[in-house]
Amino acid sequence: MAEIGNNISIAKDFLEKQQLVAIPTETVYGLAANALDSIAVARIFEAKERPTFDPLIVHVSGLTDALNYVTAIQPSLMKLAEKYWPGPLTLLLPKKSNIPDLVTSGLDRVGIRVPDHALTLELLRSLRFPLAAPSANPFGYISPTRAEHVQKQLGHKIPYILDGGDCSVGLESTIVGEEDGVIIIYRLGGLSVDQIEAVVGKVSVQLNQSSNPKAPGQLKSHYAPKKPVYLGDLKELQAAHFGKKIGAIAFGEQTFFGPTILMKNLSPSKNYQEAAAHLFSFLRDLDESDVDIITCELLPEQGLGLAINDRLRRAAAI
Ligand code: TXA
Ligand code: MG
Numbered sequence: 001m002a003e004i005g006n007n008i009s010i011a012k013d014f015l016e017k018q019q020l021v022a023i024p025t026e027t028v029y030g031l032a033a034n035a036l037d038s039i040a041v042a043r044i045f046e047a048k049e050r051p052t053f054d055p056l057i058v059h060v061s062g063l064t065d066a067l068n069y070v071t072a073i074q075p076s077l078m079k080l081a082e083k084y085w086p087g088p089l090t091l092l093l094p095k096k097s098n099i100p101d102l103v104t105s106g107l108d109r110v111g112i113r114v115p116d117h118a119l120t121l122e123l124l125r126s127l128r129f130p131l132a133a134p135s136a137n138p139f140g141y142i143s144p145t146r147a148e149h150v151q152k153q154l155g156h157k158i159p160y161i162l163d164g165g166d167c168s169v170g171l172e173s174t175i176v177g178e179e180d181g182v183i184i185i186y187r188l189g190g191l192s193v194d195q196i197e198a199v200v201g202k203v204s205v206q207l208n209q210s211s212n213p214k215a216p217g218q219l220k221s222h223y224a225p226k227k228p229v230y231l232g233d234l235k236e237l238q239a240a241h242f243g244k245k246i247g248a249i250a251f252g253e254q255t256f257f258g259p260t261i262l263m264k265n266l267s268p269s270k271n272y273q274e275a276a277a278h279l280f281s282f283l284r285d286l287d288e289s290d291v292d293i294i295t296c297e298l299l300p301e302q303g304l305g306l307a308i309n310d311r312l313r314r315a316a317a318i
Helices: 008-016 038-048 075-084 118-126 147-154 193-200 234-240 272-288 305-316
Strands: 003-005 021-023 030-034 057-059 089-094 109-113 160-162 174-179 182-187 229-231 246-250 261-265 293-296
Touching (some): 003 147, 008 160, 075 089, 075 193, 118 160, 182 193, 234 246, 234 293, 246 272, 272 293, 272 305, 293 305
Parallel strands (some): 229 293, 246 261, 246 293
Antiparallel strands (some): 021 030, 174 182
């Protein structure tokens, strides 16, 4: 099993030896390796059992550091970086040749972000290279928001997990780029569409849902528990599945309980940030409990509710 601790120099030593280290970020835990070293990066794909080599996000310590790995930042994207880095924003930017093709799957753009987590920022500042890191879960499963989630699923494959506590945002970063002057959101995430539009005006949301997407996080079925997940009205779902032990994920005040129902509430006070921070750990808890099925109600389609519903729909897709 992996050693769990908060020692930056241990993490640094492993990373310098081409090893993998799980790192905390404000969104989800990442499975990190030296982004400039193809051998180290290849180990990420091996550990995650990703079926194909899909592009990885490169984590840097700040905007100035990002300039070492990209040839330009378009003015609108620069505004977003200045406003929201460090934070749950990944920008697709034209890459320099020091970023190996394995990191971008041969694409011309590299996904870059500055994570908003003190331990990981300190680690990044201490290293001479940036960190390529996908979410630290086996391919297709729920992203980890705690060190112990990583330990359970990937602990036997990596030497060290840098423990930075629970992830404060709990949803992956929002992925943004620019094509022909249009700002495009490729993945909904911890930074809402409204927050982005407040800085750059109207954007186009283009979530790829095909079966052979460029971005694996956009696969129709992803972030998925092993148990069946059903979306809809919780009471109706309970009636439809009468006789089964039911896990239920609610949002807002609930007056509805039952002996065969294990109820989890994302946020009784309807706080979207709180809901996002709870989502993945609740899905995991129910997946590991003795319920037969998991039922969830969708949130209002506004703010972070859009990204949360996106993850719920992918968790429910077969
Ligand atoms: O919040 C996050 O973004 C977390 C933390 C660890 O930073 N990382 C994360 O990585 O969610 P991952 O690999 O699970 O999802 C990254 C998504 C994938 O869908 C990938 O295809 C897309 O970003 N992506 C990365 N680089 C890209 C590129 N150059 N062009 C297009 N899509 C890219
Ligand atoms: Mg992922």
